[in-house]
Amino acid sequence: MVEKHKPQVSVVWINKIAEVPQSEWDALALPLKTPFFEWDWLHNMESSGSATAKTGWLPNHLTVWRDGQLIAAAPMYLKGHSRGEFVFDHQWADLAYRLGIEYYPKLLGMSPVTPVTGYRFLIAPGEDEEEITGLMIHAIDEFCDRNQISCCNFLYVDPEWRSLMERLGYISWLHHSYIWQNKGFNTFDDYLAVFNANQRRNIKRERKAVAKAGIEVKALHGDEIAHALFPRMYQFYSDHCDRFGWWGSKYLTKRFFEQLYHNYRHRIVLVAAYEEGMDARHPVAMSFCVTKGDRLYGRYWGCNYDIDCLHFDACYYTPIEWGIAHEIQTFDPGAGGQHKKRRGFPATPNHSLHRFYHQRLSQILRPYLKEVNLMEQRQIEAINEGVPFKQTMPELKM
Helix, strand or coil, X not given: CCCCCCCXXXXXXXXXXXXXXXXXXXXXXXXXXXXXXXXXXXXXXXXXXXXXCCCCEEECEEEXXXXXXXXXXXXXXXXXCCCCCCCCCHHHHHHHHHHCCCCCCEEEECCCCCCCCCECCEECCCCCHHHHHHHHHHHHHHHHHXXXXXXXXXXXXXXXXXXXXXXXCCEEEEXXXXXXXXXXXXXXXXXXXXXXXXXXXXXXXXXXHHHHCCEEXXXXXXXXXXXXXXXXXXXXXXXXXXXXXXXXXXXXXXXXXXXXXXXXXXXXXXXEEEECCCCCCCCCEEEEEEEECCEEEEEEEEECCCCCCHHHHXXXXXXXXXXXXXXXXXXXXXXXXXXXXXXXXXXXXXXXXXXXXXXXXXXXXXXXXXXXXXXXXXXXXXXXXXXXXXXXXXXXXX
C-alpha cells in the first residue's frame, strides 16, 4: 500500500510583502472588489518609505501556505500609534494608560492610511473560508499572547466578512462614511435630478463659478496621465497637508506617488484643473482617485490658491461625471466632512472589528461599544434626514 502524501499547511509571519511572489499574492487579491490590497499598492507603500517601522506601520503580514503554495494572507501591521487610521481609539489608549496597561504596540489589519471599506482575509478560491479563517485567528491569538499585544483591530471591514468574524468572537464598532450610489444615472443631469430644486441650483451655480473663473477641469485615467502629473500630485498633497495641519497629516512620500506611474496607473484617475492656456504638466489644482471595476475612491486633493467652488468640482462633480460615463456604481470620496451629504453622499455604515487580550480592557470596552453603536446608528439616521434629495425620487431612463 502506497502511503498518500499529506499536504503540509504552515503559517508564516512576514515583515515585507516583497517576500511573497506578486503572482501568488495577486491571485488572492485581484478577485476582491477593493484595489487596496493588491501587491503593487502595498509594495509601493512599503518600498516608498510610507508604511514602515520608522513611520509606525511595521508590516507584519500573516500568510498561510500549503506545500509551498500561498493559500491565504492577511495584510497586517504592528502600530506604535493610532495615526492614519481614521478610526479614533485614542480614548482607549488613554484608558489603558490609566489602568497601567501598555496599549501600544497593537496589531492592525487595514490598508495603510486608506479609510476604505473592504478589508478581509485573502483566501484562495476553493478553500474552506471558515476553516482557514479560524486557523488564522488562532495564529493571531498566539502571536498577541506571546508578544503581550493589547488588542487586534481590523478596520473598514467587508460587511459579509464581518459576520464571520463576529461568530469567531470579534466585537464590531459602527462608524460611517459618505458614499455616493449610482441610481441608474446615464448622465450628470440624471444625478442632478435626484435633488430638490434648491440644491440642484446650488450645484449648477458651483460648477458655473469654476467655469467663470476660467478653469477647465479634466478627468484623466491610466495611460492618459502624463508621468509629470504624479510628482505634481504629490506636491499638491504635501502642500495641502502642511496647510491643514494634523487633520491632513502627511503620510505618503513623493516616491510613493512617482512609483504609481510605473505599476499602478491603470487604477488611477487624476482630476486636473487648468487655467486657460496652461501647460498640461502644470495644473492649478488636482484630485487623486483610485478605481477598480465599478468602484471609485477619492483620496487626495490640493490647489495652488483658493478658487471658488473648485474643490467641489474636482473632488465630487467631475469624478461623478466620469463615474457615470464609466458605469461606476459607488464612489467613496474620502474621510470626513458632512458637507458631502449635500452633494449626494449619504452617511453609510461601516464597521471595525476588535479583540482585546487584556481582560480588564475587554470587560470595559465590550459593553461600551454596544452603547456607542446605538448612538452611532442614531447619528447616521439624523445625518441622512438632512440629505437634500427630492421626497419622491425620479424614474430614470435605462
